Amino acid sequence: MQDVVLTTPRLKLRPMVEGDIPAHFALFADPEVARYWSREPWTDMTQAEESIRAIIAAREDGSEVRFGIELLSSGELIGNVGLHHFFGQNRRCEIGYALVSKVWNQGYATEALRAAIQHGFDALDLNRIEADIDPRNIGSGRVLEKLGFRKEGYMPERWLVFGEFADTVNYGLLRRYWEA
Numbered sequence: 256m257q258d259v260v261l262t263t264p265r266l267k268l269r270p271m272v273e274g275d276i277p278a279h280f281a282l283f284a285d286p287e288v289a290r291y292w293s294r295e296p297w298t299d300m301t302q303a304e305e306s307i308r309a310i311i312a313a314r315e316d317g318s319e320v321r322f323g324i325e326l327l328s329s330g331e332l333i334g335n336v337g338l339h340h341f342f343g344q345n346r347r348c349e350i351g352y353a354l355v356s357k358v359w360n361q362g363y364a365t366e367a368l369r370a371a372i373q374h375g376f377d378a379l380d381l382n383r384i385e386a387d388i389d390p391r392n393i394g395s396g397r398v399l400e401k402l403g404f405r406k407e408g409y410m411p412e413r414w415l416v417f418g419e420f421a422d423t424v425n426y427g428l429l430r431r432y433w434e435a
């Protein structure tokens with residue numbers, strides 16, 4: 256059960272709740288956000304309801320640590336970042352994230368991920384965090400590289416997205432890179 260709240264200079268990272276459903280829907284209904292997310296943009300509010308319920312259930316059973324990302328200045332929910340696919344024995348997990356397109360390129364993802372990663376290495380005692388991104392998702396790769404992730408691999412045609420095969424670039428961040 257994770258009910259942790261983290262704050263950064265401009266953001267609050269906090270558990271997601273049922274009241275987030277409309278903002279969560281708006282996030283994934285945006286075709287720009289869904290472009291490299293390996294699923295169609297949402298068209299129905301029930302998709303957001305199911306997703307929020309799944310996020311709450313995963314928090315309760317400990318399988319995922321997902322934070323809603325809120326602007327401190329206005330309280331607006333601008334996205335989320337999650338640590339998931341935990342392999343406890345190996346102290347590793349994956350990271351996933353999305354922000355509403357109107358706030359892109361202002362450093363918010365980098366700021367939010369930095370806090371979530373610090374939480375992963377400190378409170379969750381992780382040794383390694385992995386990310387899997389589409390090579391065309393330049394902004395996402397840039398965020399990971401700014402945070403010290405290293406490119407570790409390339410897997411062609413790993414996903415079938417909107418009828419088109421998409422490649423994966425694998426990134427990894429080790430605790431020792433983070434601490435250096």
Ligand SMILES: CC(C)(COP(=O)(O)OP(=O)(O)OC[C@H]1O[C@@H](n2cnc3c(N)ncnc32)[C@H](O)[C@@H]1OP(=O)(O)O)[C@@H](O)C(=O)NCCC(=O)NCCS
Binds near residue numbers: 287358388394
């Ligand atoms: C990926 C995402 C989270 C980045 O969020 P963000 O708040 O814009 O990220 P930041 O502002 O912290 O950093 C983005 C960086 O990418 C750079 N960038 C973005 N698009 C770029 C492009 N087309 N070419 C070159 N650099 C680009 C920005 O300039 C910035 O780098 P800088 O700080 O060195 O200038 C956001 O675009 C998003 O939510 N995308 C949709 C969901 C998604 O793809 N999630 C990741 C799935 S793995």
